Amino acid sequence: MIFLFMKLNWGLHLNFSSLLFSLTYHAIHTRLMLLHDLRNEDGIKSFFQEVTAVNWLRPEADPFLADADFNNIFISGESAGGGIAHHLALKMGPTRINGYILLQPFFGGAERTESEACSHADASASLTLEGSDQCWRMALPVGSTRDDPLANPFGPGGPRWEEVEVGPMVVVVAERDLLRDRGVEYGKRLREFGKKVEVVEIEGAEHGFLSLDSLSPAVDELVAIIKRFVGENLRGL
Numbered sequence: 001m002i003f004l005f006m007k008l009n010w011g012l013h014l015n016f017s018s019l020l021f022s023l024t025y026h027a028i029h030t031r032l033m034l035l036h037d038l039r040n041e042d043g044i045k046s047f048f049q050e051v052t053a054v055n056w057l058r059p060e061a062d063p064f065l066a067d068a069d070f071n072n073i074f075i076s077g078e079s080a081g082g083g084i085a086h087h088l089a090l091k092m093g094p095t096r097i098n099g100y101i102l103l104q105p106f107f108g109g110a111e112r113t114e115s116e117a118c119s120h121a122d123a124s125a126s127l128t129l130e131g132s133d134q135c136w137r138m139a140l141p142v143g144s145t146r147d148d149p150l151a152n153p154f155g156p157g158g159p160r161w162e163e164v165e166v167g168p169m170v171v172v173v174a175e176r177d178l179l180r181d182r183g184v185e186y187g188k189r190l191r192e193f194g195k196k197v198e199v200v201e202i203e204g205a206e207h208g209f210l211s212l213d214s215l216s217p218a219v220d221e222l223v224a225i226i227k228r229f230v231g232e233n234l235r236g237l
Helices: 010-025 043-060 080-092 129-139 180-192 217-232
Strands: 002-005 074-078 099-103 169-174 197-202
Touching: 074 080, 080 099, 099 217, 169 180, 169 217, 180 197, 197 217
Parallel strands: 002 074, 074 099, 099 169, 169 197
Antiparallel strands: none
């Protein structure tokens, strides 16, 4: 079973449904897509609702999930949903979750990365630096900066990574995404703390490439990445 956290709107719903169909076609047993509306008034702190949802589902599962394998659960999220997947990894650890799939996770920080600083050169980008900053102003508590732990995994007051247990993880970044360097740095830093984290870069892709064209070669590459990661981390087979 894969829990997938994403922004809720009709166009994205169709594209993510296409992704799940592709995963199923390639013999990955995807049973559930959990939609997350990131327009919540409580901002990014609403990820606590997702912890509750994951904990609730197993004992309360509807009949349509009767064939779901609750012994093999993966958490995934795209963009802001990738940030939620990160926070769930901190909250839930490796015991009950096979692995985490972070797709272009929406991390932030007060200091600009190289990919952020150079993003002004790409006027056609789906995510701009101004847009990213605006998202954080709306999502973070009043008075917080982009170094708040909700935005920056390595900011002041963040987790003591040497003491945190995190399950296997793959972080997918896109070459033309202004958030690329943050995803790369996230994987690098976690590996330095001894975590099992892989970073995969999709060449030529930009932020939200799945919502732009669900039939692109980049999405085919993404399906292959997820298929391999899930296959490597299944239990009891």
